[in-house]
Amino acid sequence: MQTHTSSGPQRATGRWRGLLATLSLLALGGCASVYRVDNAVESFPRWSDATRSGQPLAAVPQAPQTYRFDRLPSQKQGQAATDQDALERLAQASLGKVGWTLANSGAPAVWTVQVGAATVRLPHAPWESPWDRRWGGFGFAGRDHVVTGSGQVIWTPMFMPMDWPYYQRKVSLLVRHADSGQVVYETHAAHDGRWNSSPELWGAMLDAALQGFPTPPAGARQVNIDLPR
Template identity: 40%
Template sequence: MRWTMWWAMAAVLLLGGCAGMRLIESDVNSHSQWPSGRAPGSFHFERLPSQQAQAARQDAVEAAALPALQKAGFTLAAPGTTPEYAIQVASRLTRYDRAPWDDPYPWGWNTGLFYGGRYHRGASLGLSFYAPQPYYVQDVSVLIRDARTQRVLYETSARHDGRWADEAVRGTLFEAAMKDFPQPAISPRRVRIEIPR
């Protein structure tokens, strides 16, 4: 009885901790030609023709990247002023119906407990079948140029794969991509950031 109580308490604490935060792990690649002693400064967002054609979508991508850029010391230039830097940001999301670790036996070869799927019961036959949950791969990238010379000073990208694909995850990917700015860092490397659920 005592062991049962301890196991129950441990499960409650584990579930309680998992309920409040989620760990976003990203694979980050960064390459720097940042001049020694140079500080971040004002910038404007630069868009490719394809990004200009999808202005509303690119607005959302830039909004997700802005906090990470500000945290690194950049400030968005006021309209009509000349910025020091031109920054191009991009984001790509790919959705898969089944994760690589999902149960390959949809009729219940295992419980699905450790695979993240859900079981549903067929109303007419009374049978259980496995319904895998969506799986996402999300990439973001940041390219920083000297606005006057157009020289590339810093290039970084981050990738995350998992069950989540909301705006908080995209913002966290940009934060991970800029985490070591402006220093050159081991690439690729794993960056872990916790965010609220």
């Protein structure tokens, strides 16, 4: 009995130390790796709806093409305009990868592009309870206790849950024929995850939304883009 009493805590402590060491190695390895931006993408090409001088355009436009950005009234003033400037710069880079170039100021363009983005911040993932077990700053938290890194159990019914934010993000891009105003291409990309907002993340989502442009696969699809950490 004495052997079991003394070795149990030692084995538990050893397991915790081993787990902590493994997590430390994974964290160090992750610093030099990439993170995946997995996107749910759906696109709707309608090039046959475009017209010029009342006549339909017969062919899907091939690069190179020029365009100008178009904005909603709500995107033209204040902070919204500043945010839209940044978003359009990222969209310009993504469109450049498929051979579309922003027209010079005042120059005519066959196409207009409208781009939008939205973020919803949640305190935790939709499938998580705020009391789900998770790692905290000094141990592993349960519904009514905390296990410290040394394996000590602290019973604390009043222990408050820790937020681990979860983000739901979406980008959209509409292409219109400038002459008729007809929408000829619509695409959306959605990404959920814990990564903080960054230009690289939004750029990856826009790249995903334009995957396969101007003739993307039909239906919803997943497009994964890996970014360096």
